[in-house]
């Protein structure tokens with residue numbers, strides 16, 4: 001996946017395997033911190049992260065028209081911030097990528113799926129507070 005260096009703005013390609021941890025910018029060698037925000041996933045990135053990530057992955061299945069999804073967004077963001085370096089948080093736009101949602105049996109949104117090494121360990125629909133999302137990720141990492 002692509003991470004923008006906070007110091008020189010250069011785009012770095014980071015393997016999903018290492019995406020949960022701190023790496024270095026290829027250009028200026030500055031620390032590239034792990035993502036502290038949700039990542040908008042397309043099918044390629046989704047597949048790579050689910051297959052390779054060594055940390056638990058939270059997926060937020062959402063859509064722009066969905067009001068509960070908009071209310072959930074700050075919770076998802078807070079969870080990503082709280083688990084930076086220990087988990088990855090992906091957002092999947094179910095309107096753009098219905099195939100991913102279909103593959104995970106998503107019938108209502110928002111739906112949250114926690115994955116660990118490619119396996120679904122939890123799935124819940126509806127608004128979930130950040131501390132609950134964080135607890136799921138910590139559980140999945142244990």
Ligand SMILES: [Zn+2]
Nearest residue numbers: 005008025028
């Ligand atoms: Zn840099």
